[in-house]
Every structure is written in C-alpha cells, then in structure tokens.
Amino acid sequence: MTRPSETVRPAAEAAPLAPMEAKLVSELPEGDGWQFEPKWDGFRAVVRRDRDRVEIFSKSGKPLGRYFPEVAAMLADLGPRHFLLDGELILPIGGRLSFDALQARLHPAGSRIARLARETPAQLMLFDLLALGRRDLRQRPLAERREALERFHEAEAVPDLLLSPCTRDRDRAVGWLERSGGALDGVIAKRRDQPYRPGERAMLKVKQRRTADCVVGGVRYEEGGEAIASLLLGLYDEEGLLDHVGFVSGLSRAQKTALVATVAPLSGGVGFTGKAPGGPSRWNAGRETPWVPLAPQLVAEILYDQVTGGRFRHGTHFLRWRPDKDPRQCTFEQLAPPIAPSQLGFAG
Incomplete structure (x- = not known):
C-alpha cells in the first residue's frame, strides 16, 4: 500500500523544483555510504511530465522546453505519464561536449532553434528520479531512488536518454578524474542514505584541476x-x-x-x-x-x-x-x- 506521504501529484506542482546542489571540496570523501558520479558540462535540468504536458526547467527555474524541442518530444513519447527527473542537458559534437552549442539554443527565433535541434540534437543525462506515477520519491534514500532510476531508464531504452554512471568505489571515481586528461568537469559525491533536499547544497563536488x-x-x-x-x-x-x-x-x-x-x-x-x-x-x-x-x-x-x-x-x-x-x-x-x-x- 502506498504511504499517504508518498501519494502526490508531483508533475502538476505550480512552481519548478529547486534542484539539490553541491558544495565544492578539495577531495572526494572517504568511508562507506557514498555514491560518486561524473559532473557533466551542460545545463542542469529538472524535467516534469503531467500527461501530455512536458516541462524542462533550468537550475534557476526558467523554462527551457522551447529551446530543446527534440528533448521535450522524446520525453513526451516515454511510457510513464507522470514523472519528475533531475539531470543535465548535454550536447555532444564530434565526440566532445559543446557548451557553446547549448548556449546557441537560447535564441528567440523558433526557426533557428528548430534547425539546430535537427542538426545538433541534445541529450538528457539522468541522475535522479524524484517521482514516478503518483509516487513521490524525494523522501526516499538515494539508494532506493537510484534503483528506481535504473529500472526507469532500462524500461524506456531511448538513445538520447542517458543514465549517468555511478560507483561506490572512491578509487574508481578518482581514476575517472585522472584518466580523463582534464576533459571531465569533475565528480559529485552523494550520500546513499540521504533524501532529496531541494535547493540545498547537500552534495559534494570535486572539480577538475x-x-x-x-x-x-x-x-x-x-x-x-x-x-x-x-x-x-x-x-x-x-x-x-x-x-x-x-x-x-x-x-x-x-x-x-x-x-x-x-x-x-x-x-x-x-x-x-x-x-x-x-x-x-x-x-x-x-x-x-x-x-x-x-x-x-x-x-x-x-x-x-x-x-x-x-x-x-x-x-x-x-x-x-x-x-x-x-x-x-x-x-x-x-x-x-x-x-x-x-x-x-x-x-x-
């Protein structure tokens, strides 16, 4: 039976969700209970679907859907009719992520946006599932949310809907930074027993030197x-x-x-x-x-x-x-x- 506190309409909330953020630290934390993920160089995006309505919000709460129509269309074609996702809009060109190409989308001309969406389609990198159907997962621990996110991603199997890698092995996460040759933006550390804390700097990040x-x-x-x-x-x-x-x-x-x-x-x-x-x-x-x-x-x-x-x-x-x-x-x-x-x- 669904807990009363988990029965919500997350996709129909009036205000955009303020995403959980990270504090900058010099080293990745040691000890048990941490999950490490790459830090991607893109636009942070909170995605909300309520039936036929798909909304994409920036970290500051500004709507991004009109600038990334191909991503909005992809999300509208997914099976679940209600969901709330946290992720990153990224745009690979020639094997490299282009922040310039993302910025070029923030243009008033719809014809230009449509052309760029065809020529250089963006992708959505997922790293958290906050609600699915009528179940709000934000108070559930990250470990549980990650399992739900992996099931969600596997079930949909859409090429431009990506799942961010993660590891509980600190040495492996350090290796990501060392082997990337400066091309990775950094690594995020999250507590696996922690609920989602909107608007708070409740994660840690080490940026690439x-x-x-x-x-x-x-x-x-x-x-x-x-x-x-x-x-x-x-x-x-x-x-x-x-x-x-x-x-x-x-x-x-x-x-x-x-x-x-x-x-x-x-x-x-x-x-x-x-x-x-x-x-x-x-x-x-x-x-x-x-x-x-x-x-x-x-x-x-x-x-x-x-x-x-x-x-x-x-x-x-x-x-x-x-x-x-x-x-x-x-x-x-x-x-x-x-x-x-x-x-x-x-x-x-």
Missing part, C-alpha cells in the same frame, strides 16, 4: 594607478594571433602593488593582435573598462575550470610565473574540451 600557460597581453589598473586590478590573459590561435581569453583578478594586495613595477617596461606594447578586451560584455556589466596593452613577454600559469566560446568561463586563479616558457608556446591546444560520455570509458 585544469591549468594553462597564458600570455599576459594587458592589465587593468585600480583607480589611482598604484596597483594592478587584473591581468588580461591571451592565447595564440592557429594563425599566430594573440586572442584575449580571460583574466586573473584574485591577487593579493602585495602582488597587485609589486606588479606595477613588473609591467611598467612592457606597457604600450602590441598587446592582443587577435580578439581584444574592451566594450560592453557580461564580464564588465555592460561598461567598458580601460586597459593597458603590454608587450607579450610575461607568461603566467593559471588554474581554470571551463571554457566557453574560446574564453575561460569564469575568472582564473594565478599559480606562478613561467619565465622558462616561450610566449609563442601558449596556444589554444592546451585546453581540453569536455569529452562526450561515450568517449570516456567509465568501466573498470
């Missing part, structure tokens, strides 16, 4: 010019042009002050010869910030997480100077795009 050697093609000064606010980073493209790819801003006060003397002899150099900074962007909140070009001689090793559109998606972390590195060796070839699940070989 990716480094790159970049040319410092310019700087931005703090007001007054007595300290450096940020280093502007560049990489050489296939044509030998230095493209602006991101910035380092999390420097200590001592570093910011000392850098003024370091960059002074290089000020007024050629700077970026390809794509250059400046102009309104999401990085400067729509304001153009003055910057000073430098002769391309300084090489910095930086820590980054992800790359989108030929740029580091977020600010980077300065690791060290590389005086032993020829600036011309700092090319885009260093960056490892995320590999599609079929290419990673998770077995073993």
Whole structure:
C-alpha cells in the first residue's frame, strides 16, 4: 500500500523544483555510504511530465522546453505519464561536449532553434528520479531512488536518454578524474542514505584541476594607478594571433602593488593582435573598462575550470610565473574540451 506521504501529484506542482546542489571540496570523501558520479558540462535540468504536458526547467527555474524541442518530444513519447527527473542537458559534437552549442539554443527565433535541434540534437543525462506515477520519491534514500532510476531508464531504452554512471568505489571515481586528461568537469559525491533536499547544497563536488600557460597581453589598473586590478590573459590561435581569453583578478594586495613595477617596461606594447578586451560584455556589466596593452613577454600559469566560446568561463586563479616558457608556446591546444560520455570509458 502506498504511504499517504508518498501519494502526490508531483508533475502538476505550480512552481519548478529547486534542484539539490553541491558544495565544492578539495577531495572526494572517504568511508562507506557514498555514491560518486561524473559532473557533466551542460545545463542542469529538472524535467516534469503531467500527461501530455512536458516541462524542462533550468537550475534557476526558467523554462527551457522551447529551446530543446527534440528533448521535450522524446520525453513526451516515454511510457510513464507522470514523472519528475533531475539531470543535465548535454550536447555532444564530434565526440566532445559543446557548451557553446547549448548556449546557441537560447535564441528567440523558433526557426533557428528548430534547425539546430535537427542538426545538433541534445541529450538528457539522468541522475535522479524524484517521482514516478503518483509516487513521490524525494523522501526516499538515494539508494532506493537510484534503483528506481535504473529500472526507469532500462524500461524506456531511448538513445538520447542517458543514465549517468555511478560507483561506490572512491578509487574508481578518482581514476575517472585522472584518466580523463582534464576533459571531465569533475565528480559529485552523494550520500546513499540521504533524501532529496531541494535547493540545498547537500552534495559534494570535486572539480577538475585544469591549468594553462597564458600570455599576459594587458592589465587593468585600480583607480589611482598604484596597483594592478587584473591581468588580461591571451592565447595564440592557429594563425599566430594573440586572442584575449580571460583574466586573473584574485591577487593579493602585495602582488597587485609589486606588479606595477613588473609591467611598467612592457606597457604600450602590441598587446592582443587577435580578439581584444574592451566594450560592453557580461564580464564588465555592460561598461567598458580601460586597459593597458603590454608587450607579450610575461607568461603566467593559471588554474581554470571551463571554457566557453574560446574564453575561460569564469575568472582564473594565478599559480606562478613561467619565465622558462616561450610566449609563442601558449596556444589554444592546451585546453581540453569536455569529452562526450561515450568517449570516456567509465568501466573498470
């Protein structure tokens, strides 16, 4: 008999569910009771079906269904008429996941969306089943939800509906990071005895440590010019042009002050010869910030997480100077795009 607390209409709830999130940690946890899964580079998606109505929501609760009509159609063709799923929209192109291609879908023109859906169809990677039929599973432990998810996925057997691999073996999860060569975004750790906790950072995540050697093609000064606010980073493209790819801003006060003397002899150099900074962007909140070009001689090793559109998606972390590195060796070839699940070989 179904418990009264489990008899719900989850697919008909008015507000989108806030997905459970993860806290960033430096190492995967040890001990029993953990389940480890790859962290995919895509759009987090909460999927809800209520009879003929299919809704796909982003992590922030915005509807995504119109941008991914092929995924919505696939979900509408599944057998169960009511379900609530947690997963990731991913888009493999040429054996690699393309975040750029996902972003290209967020376009107002329906004709363009339809064309992209045909040419580069997205996939849905599942990692949790929160409700099926009229049974709400959110208060059930992850171990039980995972078994239900595996049965759900096996029963449907749809090519673009994927099941995220998982393991309880910490050494195997560490091996995923080591063998992926920087192409995997990270690993998520979940307690198997834990219910689903919407909107809470109740999981743990270790992100892939990716480094790159970049040319410092310019700087931005703090007001007054007595300290450096940020280093502007560049990489050489296939044509030998230095493209602006991101910035380092999390420097200590001592570093910011000392850098003024370091960059002074290089000020007024050629700077970026390809794509250059400046102009309104999401990085400067729509304001153009003055910057000073430098002769391309300084090489910095930086820590980054992800790359989108030929740029580091977020600010980077300065690791060290590389005086032993020829600036011309700092090319885009260093960056490892995320590999599609079929290419990673998770077995073993």
